[in-house]
Structure formats: structure tokens, C-alpha cells
Amino acid sequence: MGSTRPRQSKPIKAAFVLITMSLLVGCAVGPDYQSPSIELPSVWSGAKKASKSETPALADWWAQLNDPLLNELIEEAVEGNFDVATSKAKIREARASYRQAGGELLPTADGSASATRAKSNNNFSNTFKAGFDASWEVDLFGANKSAKDAARYGLDAAREELRSTLLTLIGDVASNYVTARGYQARLSLAYRTVKSQKETATLTDTKFKAGASSGVDVENAAGQAANTAANIPDLVTAYSEAVHRISVLTGKQPSALQARLKKTKRIPRPKLSQKTGIPADILINRPDVRLAERQYAQYTAKVATAEANRYPSVSLTGNIASSAAQLGDLGKSSSISWSFGPSLSVPLFNAGKLKAAAEVAQAQRDQYFIGYKSAVLTALEDVENAIVALTQERKKNSTLSVSTKHYRQAYKLSSELYKSGSSSFLDLLEAQRSLYSAEDSLLQSQVAIATDYIALNKALGGGWNGTIDSTKPEIVDASKGPRLASRTKAPVKVAFDK
Template identity: 60%
Template sequence: MMVSNGRRVSAAHKKAAGWSRLATGALVAALLAGCAVGPDYQTPGMNLPGHWKNTDASTPASTPHLASWWTRLGDPQLDRLVEQAIASNLDVRSAKAKIREARASYKQANASLFPSLDGSAGVTRQKSNGSVDTVWNGGFDAGWELDLFGANRRSREAAQYGLDAAEEELRSTLLTLIGDVATNYVEARGYQQRLALAERTAKSQGETAKLTRNRFQAGSSSGVDVANAEGLASSTLANIPTLKTALAAAVHRLGVLTGQEPTALSAQLAASKRIPRPALPLPSGVPADILLSRPDVRLAERQLAQATAKIGAAEAARYPSVSLSGAVSTAATDFGDLGKNSTISWSFGPSLSVPIFNAGKLAAAVEVTEAQRDQAFLAYQASVLGALEDVENALVGFTQERRRLASLSKSADSYREAAKLSQSLYQTGAVSFLDVLDAERSTYSAEDTLIQSQVNLTTYYISLHKALGGGWNGAANADTPEVVDQNTGPRLAKAVTG
């Protein structure tokens, strides 16, 4: 009984030991499958100031309303142009294609983590010992790289970061596009206002010159007065072609930005309208907001993450790799016998590859990726500093332009009043005709400068929202390809000519 019990205990121990070895082997395999080399990415910290330096009551540090910021300019036509540009702009469509490319690259990288299986089939006519036989054969080949040190997983990680970067690049493209559309639209309206002012002023000055010449012919005015009056009118007229050229260029740019030929919007924008003006106050937020809202900063951060993951992929190439491969094949002299009355052979086993000597090639590849990571890190820091600079520049520009606009408005009012008084005084002989012309010249210059300042103020408003990361917050479908190929299946090839 005791011997029998001892044998039972020994068998139990053997069985337990077998299960233990199996569990240990499984654990080791799991640990090996979970190994990874290279640095794990961590988002770098940045020392940012606690507040913007160039703010005042018109730009409080409250949370800015960045979504669809252009709609707060109150111009429905601008809103329509932005929507049209988002839908049709070629740069946006190209950025969407890059997203599709990044998605496909991620699928490729992800597929490397799974086994591969290939099938083969063939038929052979062979002659042996005077007889001709037909041999049918078929089979399957399978392979799987175990990715012991995470080369494929790091590649997949890099591909995922690349996909994130492509999505941020689309958002960055949209931010730039909306800003460009708004800027060119505001400039076009400004040129229209300046053109209308120049035409009105030139017409008035031309009438003054005509009256002066009539008075000269009647002997009540001098030739100097006639020459000065006609010279002033001609000088104002000379501004009109330049303004028309600038207006056409702005409209043409809007046409291209909306994905159309340059003159497509000429008729639509022919009627002169007011210059869009921003509503105040204009919240500016705090510097840390740009890390969350600026797509170009987020793009640089994702590119840094991608570069970091590539270090691990390059480092893993310096370590051994293990692959499992297997094959099953069958052959028969009759197609119907395949898999039944046929010859079947199979093979299965692991293979180990160990880099022994490569003259430092693999180590140099790691150094390359580390240097590229450093470049991406510095590019990320530069993007943050550049964003801070953009915001500060836009803030000081907006603040100072508001003050300038207020002074220019008073200046234009004063010059208009001076022009009226000089006309009245000239009629009484209290001032010379040269004083009248000088007052008209100053009035035109002040009014033209006032219009330019109105354009500048709205342009700084646009720049500030671009700098803060304001842009499109709607859905951007990147699934539809631009070119849909037809008849891509198997077919007879056509001869290539010329």
C-alpha cells in the first residue's frame, strides 16, 4: 500500500511538474512578447508665462471663444466663403489625403504583429520511364515573427503617432485657410472703401479744378491756382489703378482659396460693402491655452512622439529575432485526390536570427533616430515659442491699432471740418486757394488712412484668433478619395505607345 501510494505521489509530482514547466514556459513567452527597447514617450513640459504681457481692458484674460470666431464679425458673405473654402480648398483636400495615407501606414504596421499565411497550387506534366504523368500539388506556408523586443510594436506606435500628426496637420491647414480667407476678404472690402473714397474725392477735385479754370478765364483766378487744382485731382486719380489692382488680387486669392479659378468670385464680390469690425471685449485666455488649442503645436508634439517611437524600432534591430514558420503541402496525380489519396508533407519550427557583426551599422541607425528625435524636440519647443510670439504680437498690434484708430477718427473729423471752413473763408477772401487745396489733400489722406486702420484692426483680430488656435471645430470627412479609379480588376494589358 505504501509503495503504491508512493507511486501515486510520484506520478502526481511529475504531472504537477509538467504543468509547472508548461506554465513557466508560457509565462516566459508572455514576458518575452511584452519586452520593448528604446525610450517610452512622455509629453515634454514647457515653462510658460502665467499671463500675456500685452493685454488691456479690450483683451481680458477670460477664456476666448475660438470656435467659429469669424462669425462674430457679423458678415454672412464671409461665413459662406469660409464654408466654401473648407469644402473645396486644395490644400485641405491634400491634407485629407495625407490622413488616408497615415491610416493605411498604420494598418501596414499593425499587420506586422500578426501571422501571415500564403497558399500555393500548381500542376506539372512530367515524363518518367516512358510514361507521362500529371502531378497536382497544393499547400500553405505560414510565418510569424514573435517581436521579442518590440520592433514591430514600436513601428505600430510610430504609425499611430503619425496618424495623429496627419490629423493635426489638417486642423492646422484649416486654421491657416480660414485666417487667409478672412484676411483677404477684409482687405478686399477695405480696397473697395478706399477706391470709392478716391473716386469721390477725384470727382470733387476735378469739379474744383474745372471751376478754377473757369474763374481763371474770367480773370478772377491765377494760373497757379489752376495748375495746383488740376495737379491735386490728377494725383488722386493716380491712386485708383493701384487700388483696383490690389482689389483684384485679393478677390483672385479668395477664388483660389475656395478651390475655384481666380475670377470666380469677381461678380459675387463686385458690390462694395462695409469692412467687418470685431466686437469687444476680445478675450485672450492664458499662455497655457495654446498647448491645447494650437494645432501646429499639437502637430509638433505628435511628430516628437513619432520620432521617439522610431528609436525603439531601430534599437530592437540590434537584438535577436525569433520567427515561427510552418508549411503543409500535398501532391497527387489526380486533382480529386488532393487532400485524400495524396502525398502530404508538413514542417514546423522556430528560427533565430542574431546580429553578430555589421560594422556599427545598426548602432548608427539608432543614433540617426536619436538625432531626429532631438530635432523634433527642438521643433516642438520652437513651435511653442513661435505661438507665444504670435499671440503677443497680435495683442500689442490690436491694442495699439485701437488707439490709433480712435486718433485717426478724430483727425479725419477735424480735417473734414477744416476743409469746409477753408471753402467758406476762401469765398470771403480770408484764405488763399492753396489753403483750400491743402485742406482737401489732408482730408483725403486722413480718410484713406482711417480706412486702412479699420482694415488693420480687423486683421489683428484675425491674427489673434489664428495665434490662439481658433479654427474649424466641425467634422472634416477624410474618407472620400479624390480620384476614383475605374476598371482596376484583371484585364488584358494595353500596349504602351509613344
């Protein structure tokens, strides 16, 4: 019998040695993440060759529009927009998930206590117990570490999503503001033109009564004034919609900004030409590209987690307990028991579920890798389109300015000749119509220049560079601790800024 004890302990000792060596050495399975390398052009096709010193200045780019009210509205939107608030909540969620994943790498311990009173043969006895259990899943093949990496990449992605939301928000506020100012300018032009055309109609009617004009001229003059006035309701509607959109973007009721925007101001116009840098800059500046790259990294780590789950796992567990007949004897005159030891779990048969889970993770990673490449191409396309649009619109605006100048002179001459009786009414009518059309087109071109400037800065990755506090929850619970349950619940009050 004595000769069998050593033979029984050898396998146990060997297992302990193997587990200890595994703990010290550690293993890892699955792919290691590497940043993707994408070949990009050296220059933009629609811009001059840029040098390293011509990196685009994207911080507070909207200040180049030189409109203090626009600056205020953008700050209010960053503070009150609901999409921004949602993105901040996603950051808090991702941050908590990261801490949760990190906790899987550390041991856990639970305390327990119990008290029982038993009766046997009219005799009562008390038993008091206290103890704690501890366990630690050894991350033998890196499953938990990969899960933590995935959560960290997910936190990075949530931060980039917030940056992307801010970029879109600021662009939308600026674009709608420019649009609103454009409609204001076009409304002023329409009112002035209607007034001028009505004066012409009155003059024509006077000449008709004096026998110096025909009834056809009178009707044409009145008809043109009415036709121009018919544009006004559409312009008012479009202006109101732009103002309502800005209000909602800032987290306010649609009518909240009507008084602040009522006073007509000039259409914002950028003071300087926008530097575009080089295409490689978008990999750093565009938050949607950075978001796609972080998501690709996240799902690469999930592949490693899925692969590690196909391998054995080792856990170390232990517990200690104290039992006594009196509460004061716990830890003193009490019986103490303990246990400690490793356990090994080896996946033998699972109907291919673990392998399938790994293949799912690999397919998801492929999708996000493709999404990253697509985001890069979309960014390149956005910049190229914006460069061409802004360049050509400036050329168009210059030509329209010349055209408007000539039409204005033609109207002046036609008006003087008509009043002196040296020109027909049809010449004056055509001159008025052409001038109004040219001036309206020039205003629309000014709006387009500012809009294209905004689009170019968005395409380059310009956004908010200020501090964003993502730690404050949207809803603060008044009481989260233990309490008596209440049947009635107070409603959550929702209020919008006015």
C-alpha cells in the same frame, strides 16, 4: 547509443523553454514616450490677467466679423482648397501606414497550389499539390510594436497637419477678404475726392476767368485732382490681386469671384473684444504645436524600433502540403507533409550599421524635440504680437477718427470761405489734401483692426471645427481588377470650378 539521445535533446528542450518564456514574458527596449513639460508664463504680457472662465471662444470666430459672404467663402474654401485636399490624402496615407504596421504583429499565411504533367518512357504522370505556409515574427523586444506606435503618432500628426492647414486657410481667406473690402472703400474715397477736386478746379477756372483767381491756382487745382486720380490704378490692381487670391484659395479660377465681390460693402469689423485666455491654452488649441508634439512622439517610437533591431529576433514558421496523382484525391488519398518550428536570428556582425541606425533615430528625435520647443515659443510670440498690434491699432483708430473729424470741418470751412472770397486757394488746397489723407488713413486703420483680429485668432489656434471627410480619395479608379492590358490610356480630365 541509447545513452546519447537524452543528452542531445536537453539543449533543444532548453531552447524551447527559453523561447516559450520569452513569448510569455516579452521584452522591450528603447525609451518610453512621455509628454514634454514646458514652463509657460501664467498671463499674457499684453493682456489683463485672465481667469479660467475667460477661455477664448475660437469656434467660428470669423462670424464675429458679421459678414455672410465671408462665411460662405470660408465654407467654399474648406471644401475646395487644394492644400486641404492634400492634407486629407496624407491622413489616408498615414491611416494605411498604421494598418500596415499593425499587420506586422500578426501571423501571415500563404496558400499555394501546383499541377505538373511529366513524361517518362512514354508514360505520363500527373502530380497535384496544395498547401499553405504560415509564419509569425515574435515581437520579442518590441520592434514591431514600436513601429506601430510610430505609425499611430504619425496618423495623429497628419490629422493635426490638416487642422493647421485649415487654420491658415481660413485666416488667409478672411485677411484677403478684409483687404479687398478695404481697397474697395479706398477706391470709393478716391473717386469721390477726385470728383470734388475737379469741381474745385472748375470753380477756380471760373473765378480765374472772372479775374478773381490766378492761373497758378487753376494749375494747382487741376494738378491735385490728377495726382489723386493717379492713386486709382494702384488701388484697382491691389483689389484685383486680393480677389484673385480668394478665388484660388477656394479652388476656383482667379476671375471666378469678380461678380460676387463687385458690389462694394463695408470693411468687416469685429463686434466684440477677443478673449485671450492663458498661455497654456496654446498647447491644446494650436494645431502646429500639437503637430510638433505628435512628431516628437513618433520619432521617440522610432528610436525604440531602431534599438530593438539590435537584439535577437524569433520567428515561428510552419507549413502543410498535400500531394496526389488525381486532383480529387487532394486531402483524401494523398500524401501529407508538415513542418513547424522556431528560428532564432542573432545580429553578430553588421559593421556597426544597427548602432548607427539607432544613433540616426536619436538625432532625429532631438530635432523634433527642438522643433516642438520652437513651435511653442513661436506660438507665444504670435499671440503676444497680435495682442499688442490689435490693442495699439484700436487706439490709433480712435485718434484718426478725431483727426478726420477735424480735417472734415476744416475743409468745410475752407470751402465756404474760398467761395465767398475770404480765403486763399492754398488754404482750400491744403484742406482737401489733408482730408483725403486722413480719411484714407482711417480706412487703412479699419482694415488693420480686422486683420489684427484675424491674426490674434489664428495665433490662439482658432480654426475649423466642422466635420471633414478624409476617407474619399481624390481620384477614383474605374477598374483595378485583372484585365487585358491596353496600349491607349484615357487622359485624366482636370476642371476648375467657375
